[in-house]
Amino acid sequence: MKEENSLSLFREIAADPYAYLRRLKEETGVKMIGSTCTYTPEEVIIAAGAHPFRISGQSQTLSNSDAHLQAYSCSMVRCMLEDGLSGKLDFADGVVFPHACDSLQRLSDIWRLNIKSLHFDVLLPVKLDSEISKNYFVKVIGRFKNDIEKALNATITNQALQDAIALMNSIRSSMEKLYKIRSENPSIIKGEDMAAIVKASMVMDKKECSAALQEVVGMLSGNENKKDGRKRILISGSICSHPDIYNIIENKDAVVVWDDLCSGTRYFEGVIKGENDALEAIAHRFTERYVCPAKHLGVEFQMANMKKIIKEHNIDAVLFIFVKFCEPFSFDYPDMKNELQKMKIPFLMVEMDQHNHVDEQLHTRIDTLLEIM
Amino acid sequence: MAGRLKATKKMKRIMRNYYMEAKYSKYLGKKVAWITSGGPVEPLIAMGVIPVYPENHGAMIGASKMGGRLSEYAEGLGYSQDVCSYVKDDITSSITKESPIKGGLPEPDMLICSNNICGTVLKWYEIQARKFNVPLFIYDTPFVHTEFTDEARDYVNEQTKEYIRFLEKTLGKKFNYKKMNLVGKRSLHAMKLWKEVLNTAAHKPSPMTAFDAFFHLALIVTLRGKKIVITYYQSLLKELQERNKQNIGAVDNEKYRLLWDNLPIWFRMRWLSEKFASHNAALVADTYTQAWCGVIDYIDENDFLGTMGEAYTRIHLNVGVDQMADTIKGFILQYDVDGLVMHSNRSCKPYSFGQYDIQNLIKEMDIPVLMIESDMTDDRKFAESQVEARIDAFMEVIKQKRKEKSEG
Numbered sequence: 001m002k003e004e005n006s007l008s009l010f011r012e013i014a015a016d017p018y019a020y021l022r023r024l025k026e027e028t029g030v031k032m033i034g035s036t037c038t039y040t041p042e043e044v045i046i047a048a049g050a051h052p053f054r055i056s057g058q059s060q061t062l063s064n065s066d067a068h069l070q071a072y073s074c075s076m077v078r079c080m081l082e083d084g085l086s087g088k089l090d091f092a093d094g095v096v097f098p099h100a101c102d103s104l105q106r107l108s109d110i111w112r113l114n115i116k117s118l119h120f121d122v123l124l125p126v127k128l129d130s131e132i133s134k135n136y137f138v139k140v141i142g143r144f145k146n147d148i149e150k151a152l153n154a155t156i157t158n159q160a161l162q163d164a165i166a167l168m169n170s171i172r173s174s175m176e177k178l179y180k181i182r183s184e185n186p187s188i189i190k191g192e193d194m195a196a197i198v199k200a201s202m203v204m205d206k207k208e209c210s211a212a213l214q215e216v217v218g219m220l221s222g223n224e225n226k227k228d229g230r231k232r233i234l235i236s237g238s239i240c241s242h243p244d245i246y247n248i249i250e251n252k253d254a255v256v257v258w259d260d261l262c263s264g265t266r267y268f269e270g271v272i273k274g275e276n277d278a279l280e281a282i283a284h285r286f287t288e289r290y291v292c293p294a295k296h297l298g299v300e301f302q303m304a305n306m307k308k309i310i311k312e313h314n315i316d317a318v319l320f321i322f323v324k325f326c327e328p329f330s331f332d333y334p335d336m337k338n339e340l341q342k343m344k345i346p347f348l349m350v351e352m353d354q355h356n357h358v359d360e361q362l363h364t365r366i367d368t369l370l371e372i373m
Numbered sequence: 374m375a376g377r378l379k380a381t382k383k384m385k386r387i388m389r390n391y392y393m394e395a396k397y398s399k400y401l402g403k404k405v406a407w408i409t410s411g412g413p414v415e416p417l418i419a420m421g422v423i424p425v426y427p428e429n430h431g432a433m434i435g436a437s438k439m440g441g442r443l444s445e446y447a448e449g450l451g452y453s454q455d456v457c458s459y460v461k462d463d464i465t466s467s468i469t470k471e472s473p474i475k476g477g478l479p480e481p482d483m484l485i486c487s488n489n490i491c492g493t494v495l496k497w498y499e500i501q502a503r504k505f506n507v508p509l510f511i512y513d514t515p516f517v518h519t520e521f522t523d524e525a526r527d528y529v530n531e532q533t534k535e536y537i538r539f540l541e542k543t544l545g546k547k548f549n550y551k552k553m554n555l556v557g558k559r560s561l562h563a564m565k566l567w568k569e570v571l572n573t574a575a576h577k578p579s580p581m582t583a584f585d586a587f588f589h590l591a592l593i594v595t596l597r598g599k600k601i602v603i604t605y606y607q608s609l610l611k612e613l614q615e616r617n618k619q620n621i622g623a624v625d626n627e628k629y630r631l632l633w634d635n636l637p638i639w640f641r642m643r644w645l646s647e648k649f650a651s652h653n654a655a656l657v658a659d660t661y662t663q664a665w666c667g668v669i670d671y672i673d674e675n676d677f678l679g680t681m682g683e684a685y686t687r688i689h690l691n692v693g694v695d696q697m698a699d700t701i702k703g704f705i706l707q708y709d710v711d712g713l714v715m716h717s718n719r720s721c722k723p724y725s726f727g728q729y730d731i732q733n734l735i736k737e738m739d740i741p742v743l744m745i746e747s748d749m750t751d752d753r754k755f756a757e758s759q760v761e762a763r764i765d766a767f768m769e770v771i772k773q774k775r776k777e778k779s780e781g
């Protein structure tokens with residue numbers, strides 16, 4: 001079945017993203033630029049003829065990074081560093097560090113001092129709700145463009161940027177369609193496969209990705225709406241790329257219908273509007289889509305956004321998945337929790353010691369939430 | 374023994390009066406702003422607003438050994454075990470009013486948050502802005518990994534103006550530029566005096582220790598821009614210079630000199646200072662208290678508002694690990710220290726991550742390094758016997774080295 005074919009492409013890439021990237025590099029010789037956060041302006045990298053990909057922190061043991069980072073740093077940061085130090089990323093030509101949380105900020109320093117590759121700091125503002133910071137945001141993207149041009153010895157034309165925007169827009173809108181189809185009709189595709197699609201799309205060749213996504217969307221649309229009576233779950237947090245979580249939930253007569261994850265909607269949310277100045281257009285997407293808790297868009301933003309999602313997608317329960325030691329996400333939790341209590345929406349918070357590993361305890365806790373409901 | 378610095382008493386009085394004034398601000402017709410420790414306080418002083426520092430309060434909570442308990446309470450509300458304890462102390466105290474100051478901090482009329490020390494404060498001030506339902510101003514200082522870019526300079530300078538507009542709006546009165554001029558000059562003067570105070574520790578034996586610096590720091594943090602800070606540090610400086618003249622050391626029979634990195638362990642100050650003193654070791658300097666005079670060179674006293682943006686952006690915690698290592702190298706030479714003690718502070722990730730690399734970067738200085746893992750206020754995260762054994766072992770290494778050198 002064709003549908004199975006395109007799905008299996010995503011599954012295969014998600015299972016071993018670095019193997020895919022290594023192959024891509026061998027086959028095309030394209031310059032590979034890794035990114036540590038969804039605030040990377042991928043369009044600029046694409047317009048320079050290079051390939052942007054997300055560093056997902058694949059390492060399970062941390063023998064190298066332990067010499068640089070204390071054990072109370074989050075597993076995202078430790079595993080990314082381990083990937084870098086252990087040579088898992090030897091195919092990468094450079095890495096981008098957008099300013100996000102305190103831990104990523106120091107990761108950039110440590111990386112620069114220990115791993116030889118092109119290094120890009122993108123010194124984004126944290127407050128995004130003033131005109132001054134929006135202007136600054138555009139200038140930062142402009143500097144990144146110059147840095148990339150210099151480092152890769154490339155010229156980035158306005159046309160190339162517009163093309164890259166169009167390409168990324170097509171990926172983002174397909175992804176959004178897919179999410180919406182699934183919210184309407186949760187049995188149409190397994191949660192595990194959805195997670196694989198997002199994860200793969202963060203590393204895939206963008207044209208290949210765009211085409212494959214369109215194929216999947218084409219095949220899934222047009223099916224009649226079937227709300228299937230299962231409890232509808234929202235996952236909230238930073239990174240949750242572990243397929244097991246979706247299965248645990250689906251085995252309990254519930255289903256994840258939406259998320260606000262960096263490894264989910266935060267990656268593709270917000271289509272870039274057709275503006276004359278490409279850099280401005282790119283910056284505006286970042287200041288208008290819904291923001292990461294490490295950024296500021298007013299003091300009520302995270303709560304309001306969650307309420308909106310709950311309403312739009314008829315959410316029955318919220319599962320917060322946090323990476324242990326992560327400050328930005330965990331600080332919002334108590335106030336979010338209070339809001340949910342007022343709304344009488346059940347919720348559970350679980351902390352993952354390692355973002356890429358689901359242990360027994362986590363399994364049991366998720367089971368318990370679903371049973372309580 | 375040198376005994377306590379005489380200024381200590383005066384300092385306590387000033388702080389008591391300051392908190393009294395803040396507490397009764399409403400009756401005095403004054404507004405209270407909560408502000409982060411690295412935040413631009415001078416415009417507040419110029420506008421007659423009373424600045425209150427939850428971090429200074431956190432330090433007091435820590436020193437009163439209440440930190441673990443207050444953190445635990447906040448954890449009961451859903452805050453994580455693994456986040457900055459200053460935040461948890463403050464959240465708890467603002468609810469339960471538990472505090473070394475009777476009744477806790479006065480409630481804020483506005484919040485001023487600068488992320489030049491960490492991203493944590495952003496979340497912290499968002500939480501309190503929701504709780505108290507007061508306006509929040511964020512002074513956003515782009516991180517200086519390797520360079521302070523032109524656009525970052527424009528950005529912070531624009532924000533200085535935005536900040537003034539915010540104050541005018543919130544207070545409903547025009548900004549007082551004339552007063553600002555004076556406050557700016559006083560602030561710079563105070564920072565210079567603070568630097569001189571810290572510099573006296575280069576003398577052998579050192580007239581003060583880092584523990585003294587942690588204590589006397591409170592004024593430069595909370596009240597810089599006010600005249601009283603200047604007169605206070607002038608008298609402290611005189612006292613220290615006098616000690617130096619008479620060769621009076623803060624630690625009896627000082628033989629070894631150490632440098633401290635990161636925030637203090639507020640609840641173990643005395644224990645640590647006695648522990649080191651028992652080895653005839655004095656912690657003569659630290660990277661933390663130096664942060665309030667490290668950027669003097671960027672400030673133009675005749676254009677404080679126009680230059681404070683850069684100064685506030687380039688502070689010790691807002692620069693790359695390699696620049697931090699350079700600063701540490703400078704202190705090692707200036708204070709002629711025999712060892713470095715690094716507090717790996719579970720609360721403070723921006724200060725602590727990178728400490729291993731700093732160790733690598735200062736290898737050429739050939740001094741032993743001790744790393745103590747703890748927390749600045751959460752006493753649940755301190756393992757006394759382990760720390761004690763490690764300090765003893767570390768001091769043995771230092772003594773051995775000294776011996777080899779002298780036999781050399």
Ligand code: SF4
Nearest residue numbers: 074076101103323326
């Ligand atoms: S999980 Fe949290 S602490 Fe870790 S990199 Fe992401 S935002 Fe930063």
Ligand code: SF4
Nearest residue numbers: 457490491493720721
């Ligand atoms: S201790 Fe560190 S994390 Fe906490 S407020 Fe201070 S600088 Fe920020």
